Every structure is written in C-alpha cells, then in structure tokens.
Amino acid sequence: MIQRDAYLNKLIQFRDTDLIKVITGVRRSGKSVLLRLYRDYLKSQDIADEQIIYLNFEELELLSVRTAEALIAVLTPKLDKTLHQYLMFDEIQMVDGWQTVINGLRVSYDCDIIVTGSNAKMLSGELATLLSGRYVEIPIYPFSFKEFLAAKKITSDSREIDQAFIEYEKYGGFPLVTLSQVELKDAILSSLYDTITLKDVAERAKVRDIESLRALGILLPR
Numbered sequence: 130m131i132q133r134d135a136y137l138n139k140l141i142q143f144r145d146t147d148l149i150k151v152i153t154g155v156r157r158s159g160k161s162v163l164l165r166l167y168r169d170y171l172k173s174q175d176i177a178d179e180q181i182i183y184l185n186f187e188e189l190e191l192l193s194v195r196t197a198e199a200l201i202a203v204l205t206p207k208l209d210k211t212l213h214q215y216l217m218f219d220e221i222q223m224v225d226g227w228q229t230v231i232n233g234l235r236v237s238y239d240c241d242i243i244v245t246g247s248n249a250k251m252l253s254g255e256l257a258t259l260l261s262g263r264y265v266e267i268p269i270y271p272f273s274f275k276e277f278l279a280a281k282k283i284t285s286d287s288r289e290i291d292q293a294f295i296e297y298e299k300y301g302g303f304p305l306v307t308l309s310q311v312e313l314k315d316a317i318l319s320s321l322y323d324t325i326t327l328k329d330v331a332e333r334a335k336v337r338d339i340e341s342l343r344a345l346g347i348l349l350p351r
Contacts, residue, residue, distance in 0.1 A: 130162050131272075131280050131304065139267050140167050140243065145213075149231060149260055150243040154269040156325055159304050160245040161185065161219050163269055167243065171215055182207050185219040197226035204230075214240045222246040228260055235263060247329065272302030280307050 136152075140163070143150055152160050168183055184191060184203070194200055208214065216234060221227045221244040234240055272280060277297050283289050300306050300314050309317055327339055336342050 130166060131159075131276070133159060133163055133166065133269075133276065136163050136267065136269055137166050137170065141170065143265055145241055147235070147263065149235060149264040150241075151260070151264050151266045152243065152245040152269055153247075153266055155271070156247060156329070157303050157305050157321055158269050158271050160269055162304070164217055164219050164243065164245055168215075168217060176215065179209065179214075180212050181215045181217070183217045183219075186223040187220050195224055197224065197230050200224050200227065200230050204234075208234075208238060210238060212239070214238065216240050216242045218242075218244040220245060220247070232261060232263070270302075272304060272307055274302070277302050277307055280304070 136159075140150060140152075152163055154160050164183075168181060171181060172178075182204070184194075186192075186194060191203070194203055204216075218227070218231075221231070224230070227244075231242060231244065235242060274294065274297055278285065278290070278293060281293060283293050287293075300318065303318070303321060306314050306317050306321075327343060330336065331339055331342055
C-alpha cells in the first residue's frame, strides 16, 4: 500500500474523540486504503485485535448486509462494553439507515468510529443532518504530484521528473491508473469516467436520458 501520511495524520489527530470520522472522496481515490492504513497504525500502537472491528460492505460476506437491522445483527457479537473499540466501516452508504446505527453506537459504546463513503451519497450538507453534527469530514483526493512521484519511486532531483509530470498531466493521479501499465491507463480512465459520470451523477440527479448526459460530458472541457 502507498503511504498517504497527510491523510493518515488527520485521522490520528482525531483519534479517541467523540467525533465520527467520515472519509469521503470520489471513487478509486484511496478511501479504503486509508482506512486499512489506519487499522495498521492502530495495530502498531499495540491495540488488540478484539478492539478493532473492520467491515467492508463490498466484500462478498457482507453483500447481504444492506439494512440497519442486518448491520446490528452482524455487529452485536463483536461489540464489548468492557473495551474501548475502534469501529471501521468501509462504503457504509451501502447500508440503508446506517446513520441511525452509527449514532446509536456512539451513544451506547465506548468507541472510536471511522466510516468511508462515496461523494455521490454523502455530501457535507447531508452528513450534518444524518450524523447530528457529531462528525468530522476528511475528504481524500487522487494522488498529488508529490504522492505520484512517491508511488513511482521517483525522487525530486531525478532526471525522470519532467517525463513524470507529462504523464501526471495526461493521466492524473488516480492510484489505480498511476500504478498500471501505460497501455492500460486509457481503458481504466474511461471506465472510471463512465462509472462516476453515468452511475453516480445519473443516479443521484435521477437523470433518465443517459446518452445526453454522456454527450454533454464529451463536450465539456477537461
């Protein structure tokens, strides 16, 4: 995993506070990786395994957990009121009524809660309503050029830096694209564009004329 210290340090800064930590960002920007980095950090601080509950709602075992009731059923055997626990929920927006469960956990247990979610489902104004203001949002973005160089193992004084900037300018900083072979980058970017623009935008805005949306995206300057 690529270290993203700036974001990780923000999570660490809010560790063991009453605030729910909400990691938001565009698809494939690195939210899940950041959550795993935080889990690894906690383990490095001698936090016991039974104190860490990590659920990724994209995993096969959790595909059936899509309601508040189902989430409570999964969590109940793992929760322990005698421990201070770290609760991590990846792609929490997939669970209907998740905010009720999260607020209930905050009130009922001694716990530190971190969740990730897509920008398409968790905009700042909505989070304030859903979580009663008891949260801090940590937006995450694709690689900066500095992170891009680190991922490529290119130092700032390298002769490769000019070529690296040309590549960064052309393909951007999505981690998956950055770490892929050149011949795959266009296809991956095209897939990301379709998913973000057509699925997230169309779904959120309830756009029915998908072809017109696609045409508009092609016309807009990038």
